[in-house]
Amino acid sequence: MSQAQKNLRKIKSLCYLTLGGTISYQFIYYKKDFEGYYKNVLQPISQRLNPEWSHKLGVSALKYGLFPSENFEDPTVLKTKFLNNELSNPIGIAAGFDKHGDAIKGLRKIGFAIVEIGSVTPEPQPGNPKPRVFRLPEDQAVINRYGFNSEGHDMVLKKLQNLDKNIFDRGLLGINLGKNKTSDDAAQDYSYGIQKFYKIADYFVINVSSPNTPGLRSLQSKAELQKLLSEANKTMKSLQSDKKPPLLLKLAPDLSIEELKDIVSVISAKDTKVDGLIISNTTIERSNLNNQIVAQETGGLSGRPLTDKSTEMIRIMYKLTKGKIPIIGVGGIFSGQDAYEKILAGASVLQIYTALIYHGPPIVKKIKSELADLLIQNGYKNVNEAVGKGVKL
Numbered sequence: 001m002s003q004a005q006k007n008l009r010k011i012k013s014l015c016y017l018t019l020g021g022t023i024s025y026q027f028i029y030y031k032k033d034f035e036g037y038y039k040n041v042l043q044p045i046s047q048r049l050n051p052e053w054s055h056k057l058g059v060s061a062l063k064y065g066l067f068p069s070e071n072f073e074d075p076t077v078l079k080t081k082f083l084n085n086e087l088s089n090p091i092g093i094a095a096g097f098d099k100h101g102d103a104i105k106g107l108r109k110i111g112f113a114i115v116e117i118g119s120v121t122p123e124p125q126p127g128n129p130k131p132r133v134f135r136l137p138e139d140q141a142v143i144n145r146y147g148f149n150s151e152g153h154d155m156v157l158k159k160l161q162n163l164d165k166n167i168f169d170r171g172l173l174g175i176n177l178g179k180n181k182t183s184d185d186a187a188q189d190y191s192y193g194i195q196k197f198y199k200i201a202d203y204f205v206i207n208v209s210s211p212n213t214p215g216l217r218s219l220q221s222k223a224e225l226q227k228l229l230s231e232a233n234k235t236m237k238s239l240q241s242d243k244k245p246p247l248l249l250k251l252a253p254d255l256s257i258e259e260l261k262d263i264v265s266v267i268s269a270k271d272t273k274v275d276g277l278i279i280s281n282t283t284i285e286r287s288n289l290n291n292q293i294v295a296q297e298t299g300g301l302s303g304r305p306l307t308d309k310s311t312e313m314i315r316i317m318y319k320l321t322k323g324k325i326p327i328i329g330v331g332g333i334f335s336g337q338d339a340y341e342k343i344l345a346g347a348s349v350l351q352i353y354t355a356l357i358y359h360g361p362p363i364v365k366k367i368k369s370e371l372a373d374l375l376i377q378n379g380y381k382n383v384n385e386a387v388g389k390g391v392k393l
């Protein structure tokens, strides 16, 4: 062997050694300190990727079990009763992250008690043209105009039929229903969803609040909502089953007090009732944003700019409904304090989405442990005791 060949061999061995060392180091770092690894390695990479790609990668990582199980046992103070179920904690993943029901098991593993999938439309549809998701890191916010990209009822149902429902011990699977863009019978689209998924859903969401499907938000008007909910209630009654999943309505944060009062009058009537509210979806408002360029993008804004707006709306609806209709609070929750404020305003349980985009799976444990501390410090024995305590009825 010539000297040159020997040198080449040495260089190759050195390269393999370095590569092996780096991979081992990364693996040990990942295993020993996932939170640090996520923050210092995975998060910076994910923030450099195109937001939709990053979303897809996150869903795939959860689907294939690449994120470790959360090393946090839910403390007793986080126990929550919601919709007649005992949950180990009150935190859920909001609709729009796992639109097609791919990552349910992984989402449970990283600590969510509630997994809401969807929005699912009856027929498959591609959604709006790309790009359709935009980050505003300076504002800890996101604008999206996905427009209900959905694999459709049949495909999603097939996946759910293969799901081991035992993973929902002390948890809930919610199915968020949408309507097809080209459908001119919204009530029928939601009724189809109820009929399709009632055996598997722990609750349904009638989503009439995404800003990216033309005409969808007008379904929140009194007359339209009456028609829609009367049809949904009729469908629910017609089900030949003891299992009738509760029906929740997801609202936009951009409604006026008068509109909210109208909604309360509809959902309190026997034939058009709902069992719960989700407050809120994304906003079309764009006030006080630092990133004025991305702010011009059309779509729904989520994250930090939504925190107070959605909390205020929860407070108003808790008051208007006299605390009688359970509320899932969602919008700009990044910390235990944000979650606690929504509970005091009247939310029974909570959901997050944008915080997961910016902080990854470790955010779930952070919110839960901070919330547990706050509840204990303020003398509450469990979440239910604190619900609505900041509102004078």
Ligand SMILES: Cc1cc2nc3c(=O)[nH]c(=O)nc-3n(C[C@H](O)[C@H](O)[C@H](O)COP(=O)(O)O)c2cc1C
Pocket: 094, 095, 096, 097, 099, 118, 119, 133, 142, 144, 146, 148, 176, 207, 210, 250, 280, 281, 282, 302, 303, 304, 306, 330, 331, 332, 333, 351, 352, 353, 354, 355
């Ligand atoms: C990228 C993206 C997609 C979303 N898609 C849906 C959806 O399909 N259906 C729905 O009801 N809400 C959807 N939402 C709204 C969220 O469920 C949630 O209501 C909103 O983002 C506020 O919570 P956050 O500030 O924690 O993100 C989406 C939100 C984002 C950021």
